[in-house]
Amino acid sequence: MSTEPISHNRDFNERQLKRIFWRRIGIVLWVSFFCAAVESMVFFALFDPAYLGQLSSFAVDLSPWQGYALGFAFFWAFTFLAALFAGVVLALPRTRLAKRNPHT
Secondary structure: OOOOOHHHOOOOOHHHHHHHHHHHHHHHHHHHHHHHHHHHHHHHHHOOHHHHHHHOOOOOOOOHHHHHHHHHHHHHHHHHHHHHHHHHHHHOOOOHHHHOOOOO
16 A cells, blocks of 8 residues: 555546546535435434524524525535545555554
8 A cells, every 4th residue: 555645646647636536525525415414314303493493592483494404504514524524534645653564
């Protein structure tokens, strides 16, 4: 396994690097969308969005559809950031300590 960043790999040209980047962004978007859909289904199966608007500390008059949309947008943003962070961490090059092979 290579420890170099993918951008330093001479086997890839600029077009391939862009395709890899956009493919990774697409994967992060799709995973976060799917997770947000599941989170929304579970959350709104337990809580009514109109009732949650009445419980807030400030006056919010939300229709159920607005509550579902806002909840889904919140869940999607949160899971997008979590998936993006995980993708960035996985794409980072390995450290010198991880490169060292103790069996040699």
